Amino acid sequence: MSLPCKEFQALVIGSSAGGVYALSAVLSTLPADFSLPILIVQHMHPHSKSQLASILQKKAQLSIREAEEKERIQPGVVYLAPPNYHLLVELDRHLALSIDERVNYSRPAIDLLFESAVDAYRDKLIGLILTGANSDGAAGLRRIKQAGGYALVQDPQSAEADAMPLAACSATSVDKVLPLHEIGPHLLQLVNHYPRCLNARRSELKHSS
Amino acid sequence: MDDPHNENIELQLLLQAIHLKYGYDFRDYAKASIKRRVLHRLKSSQLPNISALQHSILNDVRCFEQLLLDLSINVTEMFRDPSFYQALRETVIPLLREFPFLKIWHAGCATGEEVYSMAILLKEEGLYSRAQLYATDMNEVVLKQAKDGIFPISRLKQYTENYQKSGGREAFSDYYSAHYEHAVMDKSLKENILFSDHNLATDGVFGEMHLIMCRNVLIYFNRELQNRALGLFADSLCEGGVLCLGSKESIRFSDYSRQFEDIAREEKIYLKKPACYS
Ligand SMILES: C[S@@+](CC[C@H](N)C(=O)[O-])C[C@H]1O[C@@H](n2cnc3c(N)ncnc32)[C@H](O)[C@@H]1O
Numbered sequence: 001m002s003l004p005c006k007e008f009q010a011l012v013i014g015s016s017a018g019g020v021y022a023l024s025a026v027l028s029t030l031p032a033d034f035s036l037p038i039l040i041v042q043h044m045h046p047h048s049k050s051q052l053a054s055i056l057q058k059k060a061q062l063s064i065r066e067a068e069e070k071e072r073i074q075p076g077v078v079y080l081a082p083p084n085y086h087l088l089v090e091l092d093r094h095l096a097l098s099i100d101e102r103v104n105y106s107r108p109a110i111d112l113l114f115e116s117a118v119d120a121y122r123d124k125l126i127g128l129i130l131t132g133a134n135s136d137g138a139a140g141l142r143r144i145k146q147a148g149g150y151a152l153v154q155d156p157q158s159a160e161a162d163a164m165p166l167a168a169c170s171a172t173s174v175d176k177v178l179p180l181h182e183i184g185p186h187l188l189q190l191v192n193h194y195p196r197c198l199n200a201r202r203s204e205l206k207h208s209s
Numbered sequence: 210m211d212d213p214h215n216e217n218i219e220l221q222l223l224l225q226a227i228h229l230k231y232g233y234d235f236r237d238y239a240k241a242s243i244k245r246r247v248l249h250r251l252k253s254s255q256l257p258n259i260s261a262l263q264h265s266i267l268n269d270v271r272c273f274e275q276l277l278l279d280l281s282i283n284v285t286e287m288f289r290d291p292s293f294y295q296a297l298r299e300t301v302i303p304l305l306r307e308f309p310f311l312k313i314w315h316a317g318c319a320t321g322e323e324v325y326s327m328a329i330l331l332k333e334e335g336l337y338s339r340a341q342l343y344a345t346d347m348n349e350v351v352l353k354q355a356k357d358g359i360f361p362i363s364r365l366k367q368y369t370e371n372y373q374k375s376g377g378r379e380a381f382s383d384y385y386s387a388h389y390e391h392a393v394m395d396k397s398l399k400e401n402i403l404f405s406d407h408n409l410a411t412d413g414v415f416g417e418m419h420l421i422m423c424r425n426v427l428i429y430f431n432r433e434l435q436n437r438a439l440g441l442f443a444d445s446l447c448e449g450g451v452l453c454l455g456s457k458e459s460i461r462f463s464d465y466s467r468q469f470e471d472i473a474r475e476e477k478i479y480l481k482k483p484a485c486y487s
Contacts, residue, residue, distance in 0.1 A: 069428050069457055070239075070435075085457060088241040091217065096239045097428050097457050099284050100246075116241040119213065147213075 003190055004150065005197035009124040010073070010089075011036045011187065012117045014110030014140070016043040016132025018160025020055060022180055023130065027078065028059035029184025035191060036126070038062070038078040039087065039095075039117060041108045043132065046084040053080055069097040081108035088116040104136040114140025123148030126190065128183065130154045132164030138171035145172045150190065155179045219259035220244055226263050231273060233347070234410040235280060237434035246279045281348045282429065283319040286367065287326045287360075289424075290456055291374035294330065296473040298376055301451050302334050304480075305419060311340040314418045314445065316409060316438070317426030318344040321355025322368070327422070328398040329384055333377070337401065343416070345407035356404045358394035360385075365392050409438040418445045425455040432462065439463045446481040453478050 015023055019042045027038075042052060050066055057064045060078070067079040073093045081087035081097075086108050088096040096116075103109035114127055114137060127144040129137045131154060145151050151174045156162035158179040169177065178186055220243070224235045235243060247259060254272075256262050266273040288294050305311055311331075315324045324344040331337040346352050360368075369381040385392040407415070409426065421442050427435045442452055443465045452460070452469060454477040460466045469479040 068459075070432060070462065082457060086242075088239075090239060090241050096241050098239075098242045098282065099425055099428070100242060100282050101284055112245070115245070119217075119241070119244070122213070 003193040003197075005194060005201070006150075007124065007194045008036060008126050008150065008191060010117060010121045011038045011126045011128065012114055012140075012144075013038065013040045013128045013130065014042075014114065014132070014137035014164070015040070015130035016106075016134060016136065016161065016164055018131040019043070020052065021160070022154065024056055024059050025180050026128075026130070026184050026187075027056055027062060027064070029181075030060070030062055030187065032061040033076065034062055034188070035075050037073045037075050039067075039073075039081075039089065039113060040078065041081045041087060041110045041113045041137075043106050043108070043110075043134075043136070044083045046107065048083050050080070050083050056080075067095045067097065069095060071095045081113065084108075086112045088112055089120045090116075091120050093120050104134060106134070106136050110137035111140040115143050118143045118147045118149065121149070125149040126152060126187070128152045128154075128187075129165055129168040130180075131159035131161050133161040134163060135167035137164060138167040141168045141174070142172040145174075151175050152183065152186070153177050154183065216259060217244075219263070220247060223247065223259050223263045223266075226267055227273070227276075230267055231277075232411065233277065233408070237410065237431045237437075238429055239431055242282070242429060243280060247276075250276055250279050277348070278350060281351070283348065283351045285319040285322045285425075286364070286371060287322040288368060288371035288375045288377070289323070289326075290476075291371050291376075293453070293456065293476045293478075294326065294371075294375035296476040296478060297453070298330065298334070300473050301420065301453075301478060302330075302336070304449065304451060305336060307449075308419050309339065311336060311420065312416060312418045313340055313342045313420045314416075314422070315342065315344045316407070316421060316423040316442075318346050318352075318355055318404075319348075320351045320360070321358060321404075322360065323422060323424065324355065324402055325358060325384075325394050325398055326372075328402065329372075329377070332398070333379060340401055342402040343418075344402055344404045347406065347408040347410075349406055352404055352406055356399075358399055359391050360394070362387055362390055362392050409441065410434060414441055414445045416445065417447050418450060419447060420451045420453070421446060422453045423455075424453060425458070427454060427458045436463050436465075439465045443468050443481070448481060448483045450481045451478060452481065 053064050064078040066082050085097040127141045153165045153168045153174045156165040228234045372381045385394050472480045
């Protein structure tokens with residue numbers, strides 16, 4: 001399948017059981033100059049003190065931090081939903097936190113992040129569902145696809161818990177299902193494809209005129 | 210699906226209609242959360258779009274009241290964030306002891322769990338008798354519940370745990386009596402609490418305060434409205450007064466940050482500096 005010729009502007013990731021390992025595996029393959037902001041909901045115990053950022057930072061070249069409310073989203077930064085808060089994206093591409101009631105028994109909920117990110121980024125959004133033992137994120141991924149974005153799911157067989165990837169796959173027609181270690185490289189391809197296909201188009205135009 | 214851009218226009222118009230007709234001002238709230246709630250209401254009322262909802266709230270006050278409930282997020286707990294209450298005991302109570310009487314304002318008190326927590330803490334520290342507490346919210350439905358001081362018994366396990374983690378050493382069950390499904394908070398806790406309706410978006414200062422708690426309210430506001438509310442707090446606090454925000458909220462980006470200093474940075478507790486230092 002050919003890659004879409006599009007300038008993606010954000011990546012949203014949802015993960016649950018087994019997610020810390022999976023997130024680390026994906027993030028560690030992305031270079032420091034990766035141009036998209038990355039927004040992540042990893043399900044966590046609501047009263048856990050969040051050490052996720054420092055755990056993930058160990059192997060990652062990108063800068064990883066816990067999201068702060070009304071923070072302006074910047075390219076190349078990884079934002080994590082804090083424990084016990086929903087993470088949302090405002091239309092003007094700022095982050096918002098909320099303590100609205102749980103959705104899919106979860107706060108933070110993946111669906112809320114994905115759905116609000118679709119509003120802000122429309123078809124310029126990549127959604128990724130990793131390992132997990134519930135179905136949060138499936139509805140959100142469907143919204144991403146409906147808006148013309150790109151949907152990526154971890155291969156259920158390579159996932160520590162397959163329920164979440166399976167639910168995502170049955171909720172929508174996913175663009176790509178990949179084993180964990182191929183996800184990072186594929187994301188890079190997706191993002192690097194745009195300048196190349198743009199150049200190709202330009203030279204086509206030149207030749208035809 | 211309809212043009213998503215139209216949806217956002219319709220949402221703005223709905224909020225404007227609410228303001229014009231009923232005076233509640235949601236125009237400067239963070240939109241992502243509001244939009245989700247409005248869409249949720251659409252779905253359960255089986256209305257085709259936000260404009261249709263606008264029409265029905267304008268013409269049917271019950272429909273508006275329903276939406277108003279949907280739009281307010283009243284999730285709360287007693288001794289929520291135990292480490293915050295611990296900091297309150299350790300760093301704020303000693304400061305409050307210096308004042309001969311205390312005025313304490315809970316802005317956005319929801320169903321009251323927070324103000325009852327404060328009442329318990331003040332009793333244990335021997336400060337309750339000299340304190341006047343004001344518990345305010347814009348939502349009269351939750352305010353009524355707060356005044357009643359009756360909470361679902363199912364929540365009490367969590368509250369007790371929070372209380373103990375926050376450094377409480379009494380028997381928590383002494384503060385309420387259980388009636389079937391409900392826990393009725395001890396009457397003496399509300400002797401010095403005044404419950405009243407106050408909207409941070411439209412109302413003004415109503416007294417000089419020594420301590421203001423406004424937790425998990427500002428996250429729902431945009432920067433302008435946060436600024437307005439923080440202005441009210443700055444104007445209400447006496448010198449040496451204390452402001453407490455929710456654990457993900459901050460005065461850092463507001464016009465008023467220079468009037469305050471951190472006294473418990475992690476817990477978002479701020480001291481109002483004397484005027485000549487700010
Ligand atoms: C999430 S609750 C927080 C309750 C409590 N302070 C806590 O932290 O547990 C937010 C409350 O703020 C109230 N609120 C929202 N906008 C308000 C406004 N403009 N003025 C006053 N109260 C407001 C809501 O009605 C709701 O009860």
